[in-house]
Amino acid sequence: MRPINDVDVMNKEINIQEKTAVIIIGGGPIGLELSVALTRQGMANVVFEAAQVGDAFMRWPPYTHFFSTPEHVAIAGVPLHNLSQQGITGEEYLAYLRTVVELFDIDVRVYEPVTAVEKQPDGSFWVRTEKKGQTAVYQAQYVIFANGGMAAPRWLGIPGEELPHVTHYFPGPHPYFRTKLLIVGGKNSAAEAALRCWRGGAQVSLSYRRPWFDPDRIKPHMRDDLKDRIEREEILYYPATIPVEITPTHVVLASTEDGVSPNGHTTKVEADFVLLATGFVADMSLLARTGVQLENREYCSDAPVHNPETMETNVAGVFVAGTAVGGTQHRTRHFISTSHDDVIRIVRALTGQTPPQIGTIAARNNAVTWREVMAN
Numbered sequence: 384m385r386p387i388n389d390v391d392v393m394n395k396e397i398n399i400q401e402k403t404a405v406i407i408i409g410g411g412p413i414g415l416e417l418s419v420a421l422t423r424q425g426m427a428n429v430v431f432e433a434a435q436v437g438d439a440f441m442r443w444p445p446y447t448h449f450f451s452t453p454e455h456v457a458i459a460g461v462p463l464h465n466l467s468q469q470g471i472t473g474e475e476y477l478a479y480l481r482t483v484v485e486l487f488d489i490d491v492r493v494y495e496p497v498t499a500v501e502k503q504p505d506g507s508f509w510v511r512t513e514k515k516g517q518t519a520v521y522q523a524q525y526v527i528f529a530n531g532g533m534a535a536p537r538w539l540g541i542p543g544e545e546l547p548h549v550t551h552y553f554p555g556p557h558p559y560f561r562t563k564l565l566i567v568g569g570k571n572s573a574a575e576a577a578l579r580c581w582r583g584g585a586q587v588s589l590s591y592r593r594p595w596f597d598p599d600r601i602k603p604h605m606r607d608d609l610k611d612r613i614e615r616e617e618i619l620y621y622p623a624t625i626p627v628e629i630t631p632t633h634v635v636l637a638s639t640e641d642g643v644s645p646n647g648h649t650t651k652v653e654a655d656f657v658l659l660a661t662g663f664v665a666d667m668s669l670l671a672r673t674g675v676q677l678e679n680r681e682y683c684s685d686a687p688v689h690n691p692e693t694m695e696t697n698v699a700g701v702f703v704a705g706t707a708v709g710g711t712q713h714r715t716r717h718f719i720s721t722s723h724d725d726v727i728r729i730v731r732a733l734t735g736q737t738p739p740q741i742g743t744i745a746a747r748n749n750a751v752t753w754r755e756v757m758a759n
């Protein structure tokens with residue numbers, strides 16, 4: 384089949400590469416769970432994944448454990464066991480996702496990002512993808528966005544942020560052994576990096592814009608550990624500070640009363656490396672170009688407008704699931720265990736059937752909707 388190019392698209396001389404009932408955008412855990420659930424109800428579907436299956440977990444630092452316990456991150460009713468019965472690592476989860484793909488032979492097209500979704504007069508969609516420089520066009524009755532909410536780091540926009548010793552992605556403690564590391568942030572990721580790097584032999588300083596950590600935003604097992612390290616001055620804590628400039632040798636921290644604006648007092652902290660654990664932002668541009676309206680909510684911004692009963696957006700036939708539902712989340716409300724319900728709602732809306740195997744095995748299923756169904 385010859386490749387489709389932009390001129391063809393503009394002239395509507397399209398060779399549709401393939402037709403299917405549902406196209407799912409994103410091969411993360413929720414996109415994969417959707418695919419299995421739809422296939423079980425007899426609905427043909429294809430998953431397009433911009434990178435590799437579980438790309439979000441490929442970016443995790445090595446040996447990083449889930450905060451959620453295994454039954455909360457299991458999908459499609461496939462058991463997820465490990466030796467400790469505690470949080471699994473990102474690497475273990477990638478192996479699990481590969482197993483799920485192979486078990487159900489999910490039709491997932493990896494390294495094939497969706498670049499456009501165009502609604503046709505008959506109500507169907509043309510979905511444009513790019514692979515190795517070639518454009519292809521597929522047709523589907525429905526499109527589900529499960530494209531995640533952590534597309535890029537949240538840049539601070541300060542001088543020096545682009546220097547080579549500064550990163551937004553924690554690579555694990557080893558690079559920082561016997562060096563001075565300044566970490567910026569005050570949630571789980573910053574706490575975990577600070578503790579691991581200190582134990583890994585780095586001299587760690589920690590800057591956070593609030594006077595102290597919100598206990599709801601740091602997991603209990605790290606909370607006491609971090610408090611002890613700070614009280615003993617093993618980790619040097621700079622409360623109520625924000626970085627305003629990074630140089631090859633120092634970070635300039637400005638004091639702040641409101642956590643946002645500097646109050647005129649500054650401190651220079653020596654640093655060989657700087658880790659900005661300041662969160663991630665979603666890329667909702669494809670949804671917006673598809674005509675989906677985005678809104679700000681109290682805990683997030685750029686979140687797609689949708690019907691919470693069906694997960695259908697304001698564009699009829701376009702649905703949203705997983706962390707994409709929250710756009711850029713300032714407080715995390717959408718994670719894997721809350722997203723199983725999205726799968727149930729979408730499968731119900733498309734097939735009229737409630738999928739029987741969602742999340743972990745039925746005997747201890749954590750999907751709220753699923754529990755409601757079983758109770759009635």
Ligand SMILES: Cc1cc2nc3c(=O)[nH]c(=O)nc-3n(C[C@H](O)[C@H](O)[C@H](O)COP(=O)(O)OP(=O)(O)OC[C@H]3O[C@@H](n4cnc5c(N)ncnc54)[C@H](O)[C@@H]3O)c2cc1C
Pocket residue numbers: 408409410411412413414431432433434435436437438439440443447448449450451456495496497498529530531532533572669704705706707717718719720722
């Ligand atoms: C350090 C860390 C710890 C975490 N711990 C937990 C935890 O304990 N529990 C928990 O539930 N969550 C945790 N999370 C969050 C977790 O990563 C998300 O909850 C989870 O990945 C959401 O799954 P998803 O399928 O909705 O989206 P994602 O996993 O983000 O998948 C979206 C996929 O869509 C693909 N995509 C994007 N755009 C396109 C496009 N145009 N075309 C095709 N594909 C596209 C992406 O490549 C990606 O693979 C953690 C995150 C981090 C960074």
